[in-house]
Amino acid sequence: MANVLNPIPDVTDFPKPTLIAVNDVQLEVFEAGRENEGNPIILCHGFPEHAFSWRHQVPALAAAGFHVIVPNQRGYGNSSRPTEVTGYDIEHLTGDLVALLDHYGYEDAIFVGHDWGANVVWRLAQLHPKRVSKVINLALPYQERGERPWIELMEAIFGGDFYFVHFNRQPGVADAVLAENTSQFLRNLFRKNVPPAPPEPGMLMINLARAAKPFGDPIMSERELSVFVSAFESSGFTGAINWYRNLNRNWHLLAEVNPIIQHPTLMIYGERDMIPKFENLPAFVPNVEVTSLDCGHCIQQEMPEETNQSILKWLEQQV
16 A cells, blocks of 8 residues: 555644554554553544544543554555455454554553444454453443354344345445445434434445435534545445454354453443443453443544543553
């Protein structure tokens, strides 16, 4: 990939990125608090997001004494976008984070994930437990590995139009629709007070891309939204969607992996999120503390101050 980065619109004092070679790819990485070397915290974004989704947390965590490292994971922003679908499986995604630790010379770090980023952090704690000191995850709880691969299970329960299934069974379709309607899709997606059961929830992503009028209040300014729009207009959505296309592969890769995560863990839910809570979470994550905020799915962007307070208070208690 080119070494010239597509610039982040100058909307905040968000750190400038650098490209770091790890695990046979290049990651676009933003960092703050380098003077706090030795106390790393790595923030992992979700779909369809960007490192910029952590803009409210970066300064607060740096001020609290952390070396804050925020990658655009593979497929996003100016990071590499491998052409092979299998290049986005859980071994590659977690391997990137391990290699990022090696780059900075850290044995382990606190990992924070939101949405798909949370899934990667859960699996990182399973696949590379010694490289994780603590886990903080938002929105997406631990996903139990049942008897059937995840896409097969979702198809049986929700049908072929459920977006996880659609991404897998009709490759390229959603990629094109979202790319053709990037600004509209992201503007419709990043809203507060989205109804818990939107029309045709199975086709949620495509419906959002084609919806003429958004529902609910925006969670960010137009200038902030322009960061996400600019990034996806440049990268497209295929790399990001390929994470979904590896769910069955990931199910097989995790077959022999210990499902229990012993790390100190904070799970933050949004009470208005469409994703249900996992009531059996302590069985798989015995050292978990659970809290909720009165918001939807994009927790750290909808309620940034409350999110920061929840994270920092919990971390203070872990010392």
